[in-house]
Amino acid sequence: MPRKIDESTTPSFARLRRLAADVFVSLRWLWRKTSEPVIEFCIKISGLAVVIFVFLIFLFLLRDSLSLFRHYPLRKFLFSTEWLPISEPPTFGVVPLLLGSVYVTAWAIVICVPLGVGSAMFIAEVAPKPLKHVLKSLVEILASIPSVVLGFLGIIWLGPVLRNTFGVPTGMCGLTGSLLLAFMALPTIISISEDALTGVPKTYREAAFGLGATRWQALWRIILPSASSGILAAVMLGIGRVVGETMVVLMVTGNAPVMPKSILQPLRTLTATIAGEMGETVGGSEHYFALFAVGIVLFAITFSVNFVADLFLRRARK
């Protein structure tokens, strides 16, 4: 008599395989049913992420700056003309740093706006097509040079040259920083101005030519004024770039946190102060929090500059 095999309890290879297949099929079914909501959820979270980051950056800067103002009067931070973080008692006056940033930025903008807008006009309206491509790629090359490399060149080359030219005691001064920053802001200014110039409707130009204008007259009197919103946006974005740049000013402006009187003397900007002093502070000290307060001043400046630039860009698009 053959032994009866109880099928329900004996695991066999075939049964295991059938089970595995069933598990696989049901998992696949589950994946099909749930993957889409899961992925769409991820997409929505990622959309939110940018907002969260901006909010978090602001929150952290605010939190640590407020810790400073619990012990240190806000009025003194905003109006004192001395930045003496390691004297006893320390003074954290943001004015000299703010003025340092303003000096360096103003000079950089004065230098780079005529150059940038002028060459944008050249690229957009004068240069023949092959030259246009070459010039645009050169500008892209400039945009990709890391700031620390330009700072290095400022130390070993531009600084000494300026020292000899102007007969000042040191070449590590505001002007060295301004020149390098102007150079760095050029790609932003050129590419956005060029977009603005080429974005002017062709009919404007044709109408000008039809009335007997030369190419220059059309460019100067018709196209340039029509592109003014875009060019202003370019200048604002250039200012944002210059104010926020850190390494170049840290390396070449001489690191003197004093009230600047001339662009030819050493000074220090907001960004360089944070970068230069953060490594030397003790976490949780007044000095540490003061650097965050400097950070929030910087954040507020670039935030408003970019906001205005965005407004101009929006107007330009209309």
Place this chain on the structure above:
Amino acid sequence: MNGAKIRQHIAFSVLGVLTLLIVVPIMLVILYIVINGAGAISWEFLTAAPRNGMKAGGILPAIVGTVLLVIGTMLFSLPLGVLSAIYLVEYASDDLFTRMIKLSVVNLSGIPSIVYGLFGFTLFVLLLHLGTSILAGSLTLAIMSLPVIITASKEALESVPFSYREISLSLGATRWQTVRYCVLPYAIPGVLTGTVLSLSRAAGETAPILFTVAAFYLPRLPRSVFDQVMALPYHLYVISTQVPNIPLELSFATALVLIALVFLMNLVSIILRAHYRKKRLW
């Protein structure tokens, strides 16, 4: 020639001179670094650790550090950037929330790099206890690269013709299926171009890594993502300002390696873009 023609001639010449004033310095800067740096580049310089207080030896740890940071940055910023671009282009309706996202992207791109450094330091290094590490540095650089990746991905997605979506949807595909099979494949080259470009920026940045990852002098390779590393831009900063009596050609050679790395990445993005233009279907 009448007066207007002469004036045009003068004006265009002035514009040309202004352009030359930009072009010549760019070429001079590149040439200056190449000429002064090429002499010190050797097999040892690229493959050895620094010795003798960075006065001799190579820069391998700094190269490896920068490459690791770029990879880490990509791992975090590429998925996040692409997904949020997908949200903006394919899902978002034109409401207050969407406008807030767009405004945030604009603002994020304007925040100074040193502020990212401060933020990364407080959030990743201190609050999340990651320490000064590759992880903290990559996360900081990733947030900084997000706006560029989002903007580039958005443009790439928007350039895919609307009819592709209509056809897919009319055949009964869901929204995600449409994005996954009919939009994303055609947008990927544009996304990659923007990503490589933003990564090349991240590779050259110094300020965000100052307090989050960069090691002053660490002549060995990192063992885990919680290690500090040296990085090329920070190394150049250190040897040109913090340590006296470093042979100048070492600084030049470091600058040259950094520029070469950044240009190489730019070249990749240019090739991708050219390749993509050729294969474009519309």
